[in-house]
Amino acid sequence: MERKRIAIIGIGLIGGSLALQLNEKGFASKIIGVEASEEHAKKALELGLVDEVLPLDEAIAGADVIFLAIPVDKMVGLLPSILDKVEKQIVIDMGSTKDLLLKAVADHPRRKRYVATHPMWGTEYSGPAAAVKGAFENKAVIFCNESDSDADALAWTRDMYKGIGMHLLSMEAESHDLHAAYVSHISHITSFALANTVLEKEKEDDAIFEMASAGFESTVRLAKSNPAMWVPILMQNKENVLDVLNEHISQLRKFKSCLEKENWDYLSELISGANKIKKIIR
Amino acid sequence: MERKRIAIIGIGLIGGSLALQLNEKGFASKIIGVEASEEHAKKALELGLVDEVLPLDEAIAGADVIFLAIPVDKMVGLLPSILDKVEKQIVIDMGSTKDLLLKAVADHPRRKRYVATHPMWGTEYSGPAAAVKGAFENKAVIFCNESDSDADALAWTRDMYKGIGMHLLSMEAESHDLHAAYVSHISHITSFALANTVLEKEKEDDAIFEMASAGFESTVRLAKSNPAMWVPILMQNKENVLDVLNEHISQLRKFKSCLEKENWDYLSELISGANKIKKIIR
Numbered sequence: 001m002e003r004k005r006i007a008i009i010g011i012g013l014i015g016g017s018l019a020l021q022l023n024e025k026g027f028a029s030k031i032i033g034v035e036a037s038e039e040h041a042k043k044a045l046e047l048g049l050v051d052e053v054l055p056l057d058e059a060i061a062g063a064d065v066i067f068l069a070i071p072v073d074k075m076v077g078l079l080p081s082i083l084d085k086v087e088k089q090i091v092i093d094m095g096s097t098k099d100l101l102l103k104a105v106a107d108h109p110r111r112k113r114y115v116a117t118h119p120m121w122g123t124e125y126s127g128p129a130a131a132v133k134g135a136f137e138n139k140a141v142i143f144c145n146e147s148d149s150d151a152d153a154l155a156w157t158r159d160m161y162k163g164i165g166m167h168l169l170s171m172e173a174e175s176h177d178l179h180a181a182y183v184s185h186i187s188h189i190t191s192f193a194l195a196n197t198v199l200e201k202e203k204e205d206d207a208i209f210e211m212a213s214a215g216f217e218s219t220v221r222l223a224k225s226n227p228a229m230w231v232p233i234l235m236q237n238k239e240n241v242l243d244v245l246n247e248h249i250s251q252l253r254k255f256k257s258c259l260e261k262e263n264w265d266y267l268s269e270l271i272s273g274a275n276k277i278k279k280i281i282r
Numbered sequence: 283m284e285r286k287r288i289a290i291i292g293i294g295l296i297g298g299s300l301a302l303q304l305n306e307k308g309f310a311s312k313i314i315g316v317e318a319s320e321e322h323a324k325k326a327l328e329l330g331l332v333d334e335v336l337p338l339d340e341a342i343a344g345a346d347v348i349f350l351a352i353p354v355d356k357m358v359g360l361l362p363s364i365l366d367k368v369e370k371q372i373v374i375d376m377g378s379t380k381d382l383l384l385k386a387v388a389d390h391p392r393r394k395r396y397v398a399t400h401p402m403w404g405t406e407y408s409g410p411a412a413a414v415k416g417a418f419e420n421k422a423v424i425f426c427n428e429s430d431s432d433a434d435a436l437a438w439t440r441d442m443y444k445g446i447g448m449h450l451l452s453m454e455a456e457s458h459d460l461h462a463a464y465v466s467h468i469s470h471i472t473s474f475a476l477a478n479t480v481l482e483k484e485k486e487d488d489a490i491f492e493m494a495s496a497g498f499e500s501t502v503r504l505a506k507s508n509p510a511m512w513v514p515i516l517m518q519n520k521e522n523v524l525d526v527l528n529e530h531i532s533q534l535r536k537f538k539s540c541l542e543k544e545n546w547d548y549l550s551e552l553i554s555g556a557n558k559i560k561k562i563i564r
Binding site for chain 1: 402403404405406421422424451453457461462464465466468469470471472473474475476477478479480481482483484489490491492493494495496497498499500501502503504505506507508509512513516517520523524526527528529530531533534535536537538541542544546549550552553554555556557558559560562563
């Protein structure tokens with residue numbers, strides 16, 4: 001692939017990790033960062049994630065490709081005004097929700113320069129210092145509403161994601177948001193709620209933390225995730241998340257009912273049913 | 283430490299991993315396995331976890347130390363009859379619940395030969411093939427009701443667990459079961475319920491599994507855990523688990539209410555609160 005001048009708006013966990021991959025794979029002749037936080041901008045330069053940090057308009061003017069890796073509420077505000085300013089550039093977002101965002105630019109005259117993607121990778125940490133080398137590798141990236149993008153923009157974006165080791169999926173934005181509620185958003189809510197359950201108890205007793213095991217860590221690690229990123233995701237995907245959350249609470253109630261009624265056979269059935277998750281994760 | 287002849291009743295995930303550690307640290311002159319499943323017995327010999335597999339009575343007679351690493355319902359049935367047969371041997375259980383078990387042997391004439399422990403380590407897999415080298419290292423082990431054990435039995439057991447890299451905690455059985463409900467048992471229930479939530483959906487659509495991300499895997503991996511182990515744990519710890527489960531459901535309802543009422547400030551507060559789990563897990 002021909003090297004491009006790439007601007008990344010938001011050099012945090014996602015933008016920073018992307019920068020590392022683009023540099024490693026030789027896809028960028030230059031990486032320009034745009035970053036609202038001065039501290040993060042400084043850190044991104046210090047870590048060599050970006051070659052320079054520029055104001056938004058200069059970054060847009062000086063780039064061939066523009067990535068957005070900012071919280072999804074900021075994305076909805078910013079994407080239309082970025083499209084106002086582009087001509088031949090490719091604009092790509094990396095956000096966790098899609099329906100509202102795509103509706104916000106549906107009628108934009110430059111809509112076709114924009115490619116909607118959601119790389120399914122992240123950690124519970126945030127900021128440029130959280131950027132991870134080799135992130136995204138062997139993970140899925142979802143392309144949404146592909147037919148609304150120009151062929152050249154789509155082709156470059158597909159090649160780039162393949163180049164950093166991702167496998168590509170394609171679906172409509174509505175479908176994406178529903179699935180994301182199931183495989184990502186609900187996991188965060190259960191983890192936040194589990195952390196709060198245990199922290200509530202801690203007021204009374206410290207011993208439980210000395211006992212915290214690997215199983216506990218695994219279920220609760222997402223609870224460290226940043227509210228600035230997660231509140232907007234849950235806001236934008238409210239309806240789907242509520243549906244899944246209701247279903248999840250009703251599944252938990254089945255366990256509750258088994259315990260209350262001492263229905264151990266049904267409890268065993270519920271657990272055996274859950275074991276079928278083995279066919280999805282190994 | 284002087285090498286001992288060690289019998290391990292139940293050569294599965296826990297018993298098998300213990301065998302590996304005892305061999306590596308040179309604590310055993312011989313390891314005798316006792317195993318109800320012929321297939322597991324064969325596998326344990328094949329993997330070199332044990333030197334021989336013997337019937338229970340022969341194993342007891344030929345051992346200095348006897349470990350129990352079987353599901354907790356089997357434990358309650360078996361421990362009293364093992365104590366019937368011991369003289370100077372040390373008997374140690376490695377189960378996940380303690381209150382019922384300790385009550386079952388409270389008045390046994392050989393009670394003092396028995397040491398109640400719960401090493402806080404496990405994985406979602408089971409059987410001897412799931413045994414892990416270096417398991418238990420840097421994890422906590424809880425000793426329960428220590429004053430009910432003979433000093434020599436306690437001393438050896440403490441040295442052994444320290445020797446395999448664990449840090450020791452001590453508490454009463456009732457306290458242990460309450461804490462275990464918070465840091466281990468509830469994590470399994472949320473994970474089982476999350477798996478069932480998603481599997482319910484899968485009937486309609488396969489795409490969500492191609493999207494399954496690392497965050498999802500992390501929260502759902504415990505759902506692969508074995509019902510033969512987990513039903514008895516939840517049975518024996520029913521009251522505590524129900525308390526924690528009710529609390530957890532009420533924490534989830536707070537998230538639900540935020541979404542329904544679009545109370546984003548409170549949602550942000552709930553997430554920031556959950557972030558405090560950082561002080562416990564890094």
